[in-house]
Amino acid sequence: MDTIADRVTALRERIATLENRYGRPGGAVTLVAVAKTHGAARVREAHAAGLSQFGESYVQEAVPKIESLADLPLTWHFVGRIQSNKTASIAQHFAWVHGIDRLRIAERLDAQRPAGLPPLDCCIEVNLSGEASKGGVAPRELPELAGAIAALPRLRLRGLMTLPEPAAGFERQRQPFARLARCLAELQPLVPGLDTLSMGMSDDMDAAIAEGATIVRIGTALFGPRES
Numbered sequence: 001m002d003t004i005a006d007r008v009t010a011l012r013e014r015i016a017t018l019e020n021r022y023g024r025p026g027g028a029v030t031l032v033a034v035a036k037t038h039g040a041a042r043v044r045e046a047h048a049a050g051l052s053q054f055g056e057s058y059v060q061e062a063v064p065k066i067e068s069l070a071d072l073p074l075t076w077h078f079v080g081r082i083q084s085n086k087t088a089s090i091a092q093h094f095a096w097v098h099g100i101d102r103l104r105i106a107e108r109l110d111a112q113r114p115a116g117l118p119p120l121d122c123c124i125e126v127n128l129s130g131e132a133s134k135g136g137v138a139p140r141e142l143p144e145l146a147g148a149i150a151a152l153p154r155l156r157l158r159g160l161m162t163l164p165e166p167a168a169g170f171e172r173q174r175q176p177f178a179r180l181a182r183c184l185a186e187l188q189p190l191v192p193g194l195d196t197l198s199m200g201m202s203d204d205m206d207a208a209i210a211e212g213a214t215i216v217r218i219g220t221a222l223f224g225p226r227e228s
Protein backbone atom coordinates (compact mmCIF):
# COMPACT_ATOMS: atom_id res chain seq x y z
CA MET A 1 0.00 0.00 0.00
CA ASP A 2 1.31 3.45 -0.81
CA THR A 3 1.10 6.02 1.96
CA ILE A 4 -0.25 9.56 1.82
CA ALA A 5 3.37 10.73 1.81
CA ASP A 6 4.07 8.60 -1.29
CA ARG A 7 1.04 10.10 -3.03
CA VAL A 8 2.04 13.65 -2.10
CA THR A 9 5.47 13.05 -3.61
CA ALA A 10 4.02 11.48 -6.77
CA LEU A 11 1.48 14.30 -7.23
CA ARG A 12 4.07 17.01 -6.75
CA GLU A 13 6.34 15.36 -9.31
CA ARG A 14 3.44 15.03 -11.72
CA ILE A 15 2.48 18.69 -11.29
CA ALA A 16 6.09 19.79 -11.85
CA THR A 17 6.27 17.64 -15.01
CA LEU A 18 3.03 19.14 -16.34
CA GLU A 19 4.09 22.72 -15.54
CA ASN A 20 7.21 22.11 -17.54
CA ARG A 21 5.42 20.37 -20.42
CA TYR A 22 2.86 23.15 -20.87
CA GLY A 23 5.23 26.07 -20.49
CA ARG A 24 4.00 27.06 -17.06
CA PRO A 25 6.46 28.54 -14.55
CA GLY A 26 7.62 26.15 -11.81
CA GLY A 27 5.30 26.49 -8.81
CA ALA A 28 2.49 28.02 -10.90
CA VAL A 29 0.03 25.36 -9.73
CA THR A 30 -1.04 25.11 -6.08
CA LEU A 31 -2.26 21.76 -4.81
CA VAL A 32 -5.31 21.99 -2.54
CA ALA A 33 -5.89 18.66 -0.80
CA VAL A 34 -9.65 18.07 -0.54
CA ALA A 35 -10.10 16.20 2.74
CA LYS A 36 -13.90 15.84 2.89
CA THR A 37 -14.97 12.59 4.63
CA HIS A 38 -11.37 11.98 5.77
CA GLY A 39 -10.47 12.52 9.41
CA ALA A 40 -8.04 14.97 10.97
CA ALA A 41 -5.35 12.28 11.29
CA ARG A 42 -5.13 12.00 7.48
CA VAL A 43 -4.79 15.77 7.21
CA ARG A 44 -1.94 15.66 9.74
CA GLU A 45 -0.27 12.99 7.63
CA ALA A 46 -0.59 15.11 4.50
CA HIS A 47 0.75 18.14 6.35
CA ALA A 48 3.72 16.13 7.61
CA ALA A 49 4.35 15.20 3.96
CA GLY A 50 4.56 18.90 3.07
CA LEU A 51 1.04 20.11 2.24
CA SER A 52 -0.51 23.18 3.82
CA GLN A 53 -3.59 23.96 1.68
CA PHE A 54 -6.68 21.89 2.42
CA GLY A 55 -10.22 21.87 1.05
CA GLU A 56 -13.57 20.93 2.57
CA SER A 57 -17.10 20.73 1.15
CA TYR A 58 -19.36 20.32 4.19
CA VAL A 59 -19.34 23.00 6.88
CA GLN A 60 -20.57 20.75 9.67
CA GLU A 61 -17.85 18.21 9.01
CA ALA A 62 -15.16 20.81 8.41
CA VAL A 63 -15.44 23.10 11.43
CA PRO A 64 -14.57 20.55 14.15
CA LYS A 65 -11.77 19.21 11.93
CA ILE A 66 -10.35 22.70 11.39
CA GLU A 67 -10.55 23.41 15.12
CA SER A 68 -8.80 20.16 16.03
CA LEU A 69 -5.98 21.04 13.62
CA ALA A 70 -5.56 24.63 14.82
CA ASP A 71 -2.04 23.84 16.08
CA LEU A 72 -0.87 23.46 12.44
CA PRO A 73 -0.30 26.39 10.02
CA LEU A 74 -2.94 25.28 7.49
CA THR A 75 -4.91 27.29 4.93
CA TRP A 76 -8.51 26.13 4.47
CA HIS A 77 -10.49 26.37 1.24
CA PHE A 78 -14.27 25.93 1.14
CA VAL A 79 -15.04 24.13 -2.13
CA GLY A 80 -18.64 22.95 -1.58
CA ARG A 81 -22.07 24.38 -2.31
CA ILE A 82 -22.67 27.41 -0.11
CA GLN A 83 -25.94 27.45 1.83
CA SER A 84 -26.90 30.88 3.10
CA ASN A 85 -27.36 29.63 6.67
CA LYS A 86 -23.70 28.48 6.68
CA THR A 87 -22.01 31.66 5.49
CA ALA A 88 -21.07 32.87 9.00
CA SER A 89 -19.17 29.64 9.75
CA ILE A 90 -17.49 29.77 6.37
CA ALA A 91 -16.46 33.41 6.87
CA GLN A 92 -14.96 32.55 10.28
CA HIS A 93 -13.11 29.35 9.50
CA PHE A 94 -11.90 29.52 5.93
CA ALA A 95 -9.32 31.60 4.05
CA TRP A 96 -10.76 30.86 0.59
CA VAL A 97 -14.21 30.22 -0.87
CA HIS A 98 -14.24 28.69 -4.34
CA GLY A 99 -17.88 28.46 -5.36
CA ILE A 100 -19.59 31.84 -5.12
CA ASP A 101 -22.41 32.07 -7.64
CA ARG A 102 -24.69 34.80 -6.35
CA LEU A 103 -24.22 38.28 -4.97
CA ARG A 104 -26.43 37.60 -1.95
CA ILE A 105 -23.98 34.94 -0.72
CA ALA A 106 -21.00 37.21 -1.34
CA GLU A 107 -22.68 40.02 0.61
CA ARG A 108 -23.33 37.74 3.57
CA LEU A 109 -19.72 36.49 3.58
CA ASP A 110 -18.51 40.10 3.39
CA ALA A 111 -20.70 41.19 6.30
CA GLN A 112 -19.74 38.16 8.39
CA ARG A 113 -15.99 38.06 7.80
CA PRO A 114 -14.44 38.73 11.25
CA ALA A 115 -12.60 42.04 11.50
CA GLY A 116 -9.41 40.41 12.83
CA LEU A 117 -8.96 38.24 9.74
CA PRO A 118 -7.66 39.28 6.31
CA PRO A 119 -10.22 39.61 3.50
CA LEU A 120 -11.67 36.29 2.36
CA ASP A 121 -10.16 35.18 -0.94
CA CYS A 122 -12.85 34.00 -3.31
CA CYS A 123 -13.62 32.67 -6.76
CA ILE A 124 -16.82 32.81 -8.78
CA GLU A 125 -18.10 29.43 -9.93
CA VAL A 126 -18.84 29.30 -13.64
CA ASN A 127 -21.30 26.84 -15.15
CA LEU A 128 -19.98 25.96 -18.60
CA SER A 129 -22.41 23.15 -19.38
CA GLY A 130 -25.59 25.23 -19.09
CA GLU A 131 -27.24 22.60 -16.91
CA ALA A 132 -29.77 24.15 -14.53
CA SER A 133 -29.02 21.48 -11.92
CA LYS A 134 -25.41 22.60 -11.62
CA GLY A 135 -24.12 25.50 -9.56
CA GLY A 136 -22.37 28.43 -11.13
CA VAL A 137 -23.16 31.44 -13.25
CA ALA A 138 -23.27 31.64 -17.04
CA PRO A 139 -20.20 33.31 -18.57
CA ARG A 140 -22.29 36.29 -19.76
CA GLU A 141 -23.24 37.08 -16.14
CA LEU A 142 -19.61 37.36 -15.05
CA PRO A 143 -18.80 41.04 -15.63
CA GLU A 144 -21.69 42.29 -13.51
CA LEU A 145 -21.26 39.79 -10.67
CA ALA A 146 -17.47 40.16 -10.60
CA GLY A 147 -17.75 43.95 -10.49
CA ALA A 148 -20.19 43.79 -7.58
CA ILE A 149 -18.11 41.29 -5.60
CA ALA A 150 -14.88 43.21 -6.24
CA ALA A 151 -16.49 46.21 -4.51
CA LEU A 152 -17.05 44.31 -1.24
CA PRO A 153 -14.30 45.32 1.22
CA ARG A 154 -14.01 42.09 3.22
CA LEU A 155 -13.79 39.84 0.15
CA ARG A 156 -10.92 39.65 -2.29
CA LEU A 157 -12.06 38.36 -5.66
CA ARG A 158 -9.21 36.22 -7.03
CA GLY A 159 -10.68 34.50 -10.07
CA LEU A 160 -12.88 31.72 -11.39
CA MET A 161 -13.67 28.12 -10.54
CA THR A 162 -15.44 25.37 -12.43
CA LEU A 163 -16.48 21.79 -11.91
CA PRO A 164 -17.13 20.38 -15.37
CA GLU A 165 -19.12 17.34 -16.35
CA PRO A 166 -16.91 14.26 -16.19
CA ALA A 167 -15.50 13.69 -19.68
CA ALA A 168 -13.39 10.86 -21.04
CA GLY A 169 -10.14 11.66 -22.77
CA PHE A 170 -7.63 14.43 -22.44
CA GLU A 171 -8.81 16.53 -25.41
CA ARG A 172 -12.46 16.49 -24.29
CA GLN A 173 -11.42 17.36 -20.76
CA ARG A 174 -9.43 20.36 -21.96
CA GLN A 175 -12.41 22.11 -23.58
CA PRO A 176 -14.24 23.48 -20.51
CA PHE A 177 -10.92 24.45 -18.93
CA ALA A 178 -9.93 26.38 -22.04
CA ARG A 179 -13.28 28.17 -21.88
CA LEU A 180 -12.80 29.08 -18.22
CA ALA A 181 -9.34 30.45 -19.03
CA ARG A 182 -10.92 32.61 -21.76
CA CYS A 183 -13.56 33.87 -19.32
CA LEU A 184 -10.79 34.93 -16.93
CA ALA A 185 -8.80 36.63 -19.70
CA GLU A 186 -11.91 38.62 -20.68
CA LEU A 187 -12.58 39.65 -17.08
CA GLN A 188 -9.05 40.67 -16.17
CA PRO A 189 -9.16 44.05 -17.97
CA LEU A 190 -12.43 44.88 -16.17
CA VAL A 191 -11.58 43.79 -12.61
CA PRO A 192 -8.09 44.23 -11.14
CA GLY A 193 -6.31 41.53 -9.13
CA LEU A 194 -7.67 38.39 -10.78
CA ASP A 195 -4.96 35.72 -10.84
CA THR A 196 -6.71 32.42 -10.10
CA LEU A 197 -8.15 29.57 -12.14
CA SER A 198 -9.41 26.92 -9.72
CA MET A 199 -9.93 23.90 -11.96
CA GLY A 200 -8.96 20.25 -12.12
CA MET A 201 -9.64 17.31 -9.77
CA SER A 202 -8.16 13.82 -9.52
CA ASP A 203 -9.51 12.66 -12.89
CA ASP A 204 -8.87 15.76 -14.99
CA MET A 205 -5.93 17.50 -13.34
CA ASP A 206 -3.59 17.11 -16.30
CA ALA A 207 -6.01 18.79 -18.72
CA ALA A 208 -6.62 21.63 -16.25
CA ILE A 209 -2.90 22.31 -15.85
CA ALA A 210 -2.49 22.27 -19.62
CA GLU A 211 -5.12 25.05 -19.82
CA GLY A 212 -3.70 27.24 -17.08
CA ALA A 213 -5.04 26.04 -13.71
CA THR A 214 -3.40 27.86 -10.80
CA ILE A 215 -5.20 25.76 -8.18
CA VAL A 216 -6.04 22.08 -8.55
CA ARG A 217 -8.41 20.54 -6.00
CA ILE A 218 -7.38 16.94 -5.38
CA GLY A 219 -9.14 14.48 -3.08
CA THR A 220 -9.20 10.86 -4.22
CA ALA A 221 -5.70 10.78 -5.73
CA LEU A 222 -4.31 11.79 -2.33
CA PHE A 223 -6.55 10.29 0.30
CA GLY A 224 -8.08 7.37 -1.60
CA PRO A 225 -11.81 6.72 -2.03
CA ARG A 226 -14.12 8.81 0.14
CA GLU A 227 -15.70 7.25 3.19
CA SER A 228 -19.48 7.60 3.07
Ligand SMILES: *Cc1c(COP(=O)(O)O)cnc(C)c1O
Binds near residue numbers: 034163201202218
Ligand atom coordinates in the same frame (compact mmCIF):
# COMPACT_ATOMS: atom_id res chain seq x y z
C1 LIG B 1 -14.70 16.56 -3.82
C2 LIG B 1 -14.25 17.71 -4.63
C3 LIG B 1 -12.97 17.73 -5.22
C4 LIG B 1 -12.01 16.56 -5.14
O1 LIG B 1 -12.43 15.57 -6.04
P1 LIG B 1 -11.53 14.27 -6.40
O2 LIG B 1 -12.16 13.77 -7.64
O3 LIG B 1 -11.71 13.33 -5.24
O4 LIG B 1 -10.14 14.70 -6.57
C5 LIG B 1 -12.61 18.86 -5.91
N1 LIG B 1 -13.44 19.91 -6.06
C6 LIG B 1 -14.68 19.92 -5.52
C7 LIG B 1 -15.53 21.11 -5.72
C8 LIG B 1 -15.13 18.81 -4.81
O5 LIG B 1 -16.36 18.84 -4.31
